[in-house]
Amino acid sequence: MNYFLFAFVLAGFSAYAQPAFQVVPLGVKGGVDESNLSAYALAASGTQDYVCLDAGTLHTGIRAAIKKKVWKGDATAFLRKHVKGYLISHPHYDHANGLITNSPDDSAKYIYGIESCLSVLKEKHFSWKSWANFGNEGEAPTLNKYTYQTLVPGKEVPLHNTPLFVTPFVLSHVSPTESTAFLVRSGDSYLLYLGDTGCDRLEKSDKLMQLWTAIAPLIQTKKLKAVFIEVSFANEQPDNSLFGHLTPNLLKEELSVLEKLTGAGQLKNLNVVITHMKPLGNREETIRKQIASGNTLSVNFIFPQQGKALTF
Amino acid sequence: MNYFLFAFVLAGFSAYAQPAFQVVPLGVKGGVDESNLSAYALAASGTQDYVCLDAGTLHTGIRAAIKKKVWKGDATAFLRKHVKGYLISHPHYDHANGLITNSPDDSAKYIYGIESCLSVLKEKHFSWKSWANFGNEGEAPTLNKYTYQTLVPGKEVPLHNTPLFVTPFVLSHVSPTESTAFLVRSGDSYLLYLGDTGCDRLEKSDKLMQLWTAIAPLIQTKKLKAVFIEVSFANEQPDNSLFGHLTPNLLKEELSVLEKLTGAGQLKNLNVVITHMKPLGNREETIRKQIASGNTLSVNFIFPQQGKALTF
Numbered sequence: 001m002n003y004f005l006f007a008f009v010l011a012g013f014s015a016y017a018q019p020a021f022q023v024v025p026l027g028v029k030g031g032v033d034e035s036n037l038s039a040y041a042l043a044a045s046g047t048q049d050y051v052c053l054d055a056g057t058l059h060t061g062i063r064a065a066i067k068k069k070v071w072k073g074d075a076t077a078f079l080r081k082h083v084k085g086y087l088i089s090h091p092h093y094d095h096a097n098g099l100i101t102n103s104p105d106d107s108a109k110y111i112y113g114i115e116s117c118l119s120v121l122k123e124k125h126f127s128w129k130s131w132a133n134f135g136n137e138g139e140a141p142t143l144n145k146y147t148y149q150t151l152v153p154g155k156e157v158p159l160h161n162t163p164l165f166v167t168p169f170v171l172s173h174v175s176p177t178e179s180t181a182f183l184v185r186s187g188d189s190y191l192l193y194l195g196d197t198g199c200d201r202l203e204k205s206d207k208l209m210q211l212w213t214a215i216a217p218l219i220q221t222k223k224l225k226a227v228f229i230e231v232s233f234a235n236e237q238p239d240n241s242l243f244g245h246l247t248p249n250l251l252k253e254e255l256s257v258l259e260k261l262t263g264a265g266q267l268k269n270l271n272v273v274i275t276h277m278k279p280l281g282n283r284e285e286t287i288r289k290q291i292a293s294g295n296t297l298s299v300n301f302i303f304p305q306q307g308k309a310l311t312f
Numbered sequence: 313m314n315y316f317l318f319a320f321v322l323a324g325f326s327a328y329a330q331p332a333f334q335v336v337p338l339g340v341k342g343g344v345d346e347s348n349l350s351a352y353a354l355a356a357s358g359t360q361d362y363v364c365l366d367a368g369t370l371h372t373g374i375r376a377a378i379k380k381k382v383w384k385g386d387a388t389a390f391l392r393k394h395v396k397g398y399l400i401s402h403p404h405y406d407h408a409n410g411l412i413t414n415s416p417d418d419s420a421k422y423i424y425g426i427e428s429c430l431s432v433l434k435e436k437h438f439s440w441k442s443w444a445n446f447g448n449e450g451e452a453p454t455l456n457k458y459t460y461q462t463l464v465p466g467k468e469v470p471l472h473n474t475p476l477f478v479t480p481f482v483l484s485h486v487s488p489t490e491s492t493a494f495l496v497r498s499g500d501s502y503l504l505y506l507g508d509t510g511c512d513r514l515e516k517s518d519k520l521m522q523l524w525t526a527i528a529p530l531i532q533t534k535k536l537k538a539v540f541i542e543v544s545f546a547n548e549q550p551d552n553s554l555f556g557h558l559t560p561n562l563l564k565e566e567l568s569v570l571e572k573l574t575g576a577g578q579l580k581n582l583n584v585v586i587t588h589m590k591p592l593g594n595r596e597e598t599i600r601k602q603i604a605s606g607n608t609l610s611v612n613f614i615f616p617q618q619g620k621a622l623t624f
Contacts, residue, residue: 032388034413035347035372060347076344076592093412093443100405101346105592120441130436131405132555243444280388280417 019045019311020189020225023273024070025304026052026061030094030196030232030245030276035060036306037094038276040193040228041083042164044186045311049162051085051112053182053193053228057306058083058098064307076105084161085110089171089195090179091120100125103134103145110160111135111146114168116178118148154214156185163187169214171197172205174244181211190218191312193228196276198244199254208254216261219270225312226302230276234286245276248290255297268298271312275304331357331623332501332537335585336382337616338364338373342406342508342544342557342588347372348618349406350588352505352540353395354476356498357623361474363397363424365494365505365540369618370395370410376619388417396473397422401483401507402491403432412437415446415457422472423447423458426480428490430460466526468497475499481526483509484517486556493523502530503624505540508588510556511566520566528573531582537624538614542588546598557588560602567609580610583624587616 026039037056043049052058062075071078079102086099088111099111103126111121122138125131126146134145151157151168158165165185171194173179179195192215200208218224232245246254251274259267274291277284291301304310338351349368355361364370374387383390391414398411400423411423415438423433434450437443438458446457463469463480470477477497483506485491491507504527512520530536544557558566563586571579586603589596603613616622 032414032417033371034349034369034410037346037413057346059345074593091442093409093437097405097409097413098346101349101409102344104590105344124436124439124442125405127436129432130403278416281386 020186021191021312023310024065025306027057028304028306030278032279039098044163048082050083051087051159052083053087054089054095055086055099056094056097058102061306068307070309080107085159087182088113088117091117100131108145110149112149112151114180115150118150169211170207172203172207190224191226196230199250202239212258212261219262219266226271228273228275231274231287232276232278234283235290259297269300272299273302273304332498333503333624335622336377337618339369340616340618342590344591351410356475360394362395363399363471364395365399366401366407367398367411368406368409370414373618380619382621392419397471399494400425400429403429412443420457422461424461424463426492427462430462481523482519484515484519485509502536503538508542511562514551524570524573531574531578538583540585540587543586543599544588544590546595547602571609581612584611585614585616
């Protein structure tokens with residue numbers, strides 16, 4: 001093997017082995033525990049320019065990552081310097097508490113969301129009556145620390161001050177509440193994060209079908225590196241008490257729909273990160289067992305931990 | 313000493329030594345750290361029937377108290393069984409996050425506040441757009457888990473399912489935002505908790521003067537067992553960046569006003585619990601030093617810790 005061929009093979013191997021994304025979970029739970037609510041810091045590999053996918057818990061999560069030596073320094077300083085924007089899937093507090101709580105000491109950055117989400121942030125969260133208006137829109141006076149950028153479903157836009165791009169998709173979280181899935185791109189690699197969502201059958205919706213149809217080609221071409229999706233309740237939760245959430249069985253029902261679109265066997269080893277388990281008694285342990293049981297699609301299920309980095 | 317005299321002396325000593333209140337801080341900070349925001353569980357001594365003075369962090373604080381063996385069992389079960397109501401000083405999120413986050417798994421209970429506070433909880437917090445409406449008023453449908461009880465300034469009312477009573481006083485937290493001080497009574501003993509407040513001089517207000525005038529007789533008669541009051545910033549904070557908060561110097565300025573009303577030396581050994589320090593760099597340590605320095609009134613300053621019980 002001559003030198004050039006050797007270098008070429010090395011470069012090819014390197015490109016294959018190199019992960020495209022780093023994700024640091026800042027909060028992984030779907031309720032109750034104020035110190036650990038949905039928030040995932042995402043960066044293109046090799047950069048320290050993160051966006052947060054939801055912002056339920058920020059400070060406590062950054063502290064956890066520093067304790068685990070994933071990051072270093074002071075938590076507030078890290079947030080100010082390295083988190084370049086927030087993508088909020090929907091405005092429920094367990095996805096926005098950290099953003100609100102940290103806003104007085106945060107630096108100027110962007111908040112991304114679909115129109116129905118941003119309008120609630122402006123009307124309810126940063127409303128002066130409930131909290132100072134750190135945004136650039138909503139009730140006057142606006143403090144203009146945060147710049148809202150309205151995302152249009154299906155349309156890709158760049159995420160400022162990062163090499164990343166995002167395409168939003170609308171999800172159904174008990175009509176009329178809309179939630180959002182964010183398809184994030186880095187170069188030719190993709191990562192999909194879903195906010196809270198019910199399954200199409202029970203939501204009487206085709207939103208997940210639309211999303212699965214859009215991403216199926218990315219699975220077939222191995223460009224989709226991971227899917228973050230919620231499983232809030234265990235299988236025992238009655239259908240009429242799901243409040244727009246998934247169970248292990250409902251997740252598998254939706255993954256089967258996706259597999260039909262991609263072709264048999266195409267979901268094998270797909271990284272599926274389980275988010276938003278709602279703590280109550282031993283429910284989280286039950287969900288873990290129910291997810292692992294009967295994994296006929298051979299998906300690679302991952303249970304994230306606060307402050308522990310994942311690469312894809 | 314005959315038996316009856318001995319028993320009488322013992323009983324008298326016991327009555328003197330017996331604290332009137334137990335307070336378990338569930339969260340002690342004034343921002344940034346989602347796991348440790350203002351919330352103080354208060355019970356009459358000898359009971360396990362608590363009310364929460366503000367509700368910034370609940371679950372994480374209860375877990376901390378269980379870890380310290382102050383309480384036992386499961387945090388959510390404890391909240392459901394032993395916390396009988398919430399007294400919310402004002403509706404800013406750092407005082408309400410825990411209430412919102414825990415509401416889906418909470419039991420039925422009361423939320424107490426002055427009208428301006430409760431109206432924001434109904435309009436902004438439990439509004440369906442931002443969170444399900446677990447209250448008994450506000451946007452339909454009301455889930456009726458929480459019953460709002462509007463407090464009238466200066467008027468004492470009982471706190472349901474506890475032996476406690478409360479009298480609210482309005483505070484100024486940058487006009488037009490009202491905050492509240494809660495004067496809680498157990499038998500003939502009192503404890504005063506202030507929500508966020510600026511000093512009268514800078515707020516151009518007489519609200520603290522009114523409060524000090526009301527409680528001065530309780531200090532003179534030694535019935536007031538403790539004052540919980542905020543010091544959010546260090547002395548270096550410019551007056552125009554206080555956002556309706558106190559510094560060590562401004563606290564001492566207000567305590568001097570109070571001492572003039574009670575008479576010289578009357579504040580000696582008064583328990584003053586410092587709440588709501590806003591973390592940033594080494595600010596908390598600076599505040600502690602500034603509070604301790606030049607304590608000419610010989611007040612007993614206390615710095616609460618999450619999950620560590622205090623008795624008064």
